[in-house]
Amino acid sequence: xxxxSETRRVATDYVDSLERRDWERFATLLAEDVxxxxxQTRERIRGRAGYLRFNVEYPGDWHxxxxxxxxxGRFAALWLDVRxxxxxxxxxxxxxxxxxxxxxxxxxxxxxAYEPPAGREHLVERW
Numbered sequence: 001x002x003x004x005s006e007t008r009r010v011a012t013d014y015v016d017s018l019e020r021r022d023w024e025r026f027a028t029l030l031a032e033d034v035x036x037x038x039x040q041t042r043e044r045i046r047g048r049a050g051y052l053r054f055n056v057e058y059p060g061d062w063h064x065x066x067x068x069x070x071x072x073g074r075f076a077a078l079w080l081d082v083r084x085x086x087x088x089x090x091x092x093x094x095x096x097x098x099x100x101x102x103x104x105x106x107x108x109x110x111x112x113a114y115e116p117p118a119g120r121e122h123l124v125e126r127w
Contacts, residue, residue, distance in 0.1 A: 003073045006101050011069050011076035014103060019064045027052050031102040038108045041116040043124040054123050060084045
């Protein structure tokens with residue numbers, strides 16, 4: 001399988017494992033030193049354990065549906081429909097994979113800048 005096909009598969013599995021709350025599967029997709037960033041809130045999480053915990057503890061009844069995946073080599077862009085309770089929004093997620101096919105960087109873009117909710121300060125650094 002070429003890099004682009006593998007990257008597309010990983011991107012699809014990334015969203016699917018999040019939606020299913022399949023944390024064991026989700027963790028297998030991430031590099032140990034993965035970095036997750038949300039530019040709108042200026043938050044960064046470093047490392048698989050912290051990023052996994054961030055998702056496990058994320059509040060609310062949230063759901064993800066993939067609208068589009070574009071992959072090129074070891075890079076993928078995802079356009080997601082996100083639903084939290086009754087609220088719906090779009091999100092764009094950029095994934096960079098390492099040479100082993102693991103997600104090493106995630107940049108998560110949301111529609112608007114906002115201040116992050118309280119309670120996750122122990123997992124993130126602000127810039």
